[in-house]
């Protein structure tokens with residue numbers, strides 16, 4: 001019966017992902033900074049896509065359109081940059097992954113599992129989980145929301161235990177899902193919520209800190225990536241430009257007011273790194289800005305969950321210079337990475353910690369990490385979750401890895417939160 005179901009699912013999936021016919025992806029391993037910069041400029045030149053960001057001595061994953069395949073490989077060869085095939089037929093791989101996810105959904109249902117960390121949840125399931133946790137914990141949890149371009153709630157969960165003396169506590173902000181296709185991020189954010197609220201083992205984290213968690217910054221994009229295009233990155237807005245009807249959305253993580261659209265972004269709505277028509281053009285970004293005004297002055301640590309690459313990256317992304325907090329950013333970043341490492345599986349890549357432009361060779365502008373750091377939050381990181389595992393060639397980790405990734409990341413967040421409070425907690429008094 002299960003075989004029949006799988007065959008049927010393959011047949012349904014076959015009609016999808018047509019736009020990826022002929023696409024390939026490659027592992028590309030730059031051996032030094034010169035090769036790293038060359039790789040980045042080749043990727044930018046042909047408007048290719050890093051599925052996993054580059055760094056020296058590591059496999060990046062680059063998605064390559066058929067029309068640029070030959071020239072891409074020729075340019076890599078010219079620069080003697082090492083590469084191997086990651087996925088030879090991207091469309092077929094996406095079809096297989098769809099079928100696997102569907103099969104897993106029915107297995108999970110068969111076993112009547114209550115875990116939410118054994119599969120990638122649908123948007124409605126995430127919304128329901130957050131509503132439920134707020135309802136069950138009215139003294140600790142407040143659920144509020146903004147509204148996405150297509151009218152979906154952008155949930156924000158505040159976890160705050162009133163303090164005895166009514167002093168204001170430092171805040172930790174965690175967000176996920178700004179990039180639609182990075183499904184492991186929202187699951188990891190939900191895991192953090194479950195640890196803080198359901199289990200509450202680390203009591204100091206609740207007694208001494210407040211938490212603001214946005215598990216799904218870009219719900220329209222997530223929905224679209226789950227139903228239509230699993231490699232979708234952007235929002236789904238159609239009001240930026242005449243071309244936005246045909247090519248919706250902007251990269252929300254390039255749309256914030258920090259050297260907007262000057263480095264590493266595009267002005268073409270059809271590009272994945274389109275910065276939007278103006279600063280804060282995306283309603284999802286406007287909601288982020290409002291939250292900065294509400295919570296920013298008390299925030300000591302901001303972590304934005306992305307995938308994949310096993311990297312902890314900090315400012316400044318536009319030019320690779322270091323901020324005045326670089327020493328704290330590096331040392332706390334290493335503490336977070338070490339805590340994750342101690343809880344990681346042996347086949348997971350080790351984390352790299354550093355300035356985002358230097359580690360990845362890629363300049364960015366308008367990112368949340370730079371914007372929030374510039375606006376006074378002392379520790380802001382992109383935490384790029386692991387993904388390139390020995391046992392998979394896919395674009396998201398196998399669902400059986402979700403709980404492990406969420407668990408080890410939580411260990412890192414715990415350490416980061418305590419270090420942030422110790423270093424910067426009395427700034428806000």
Ligand SMILES: [Zn+2]
Pocket residue numbers: 179182305306307
């Ligand atoms: Zn991302």
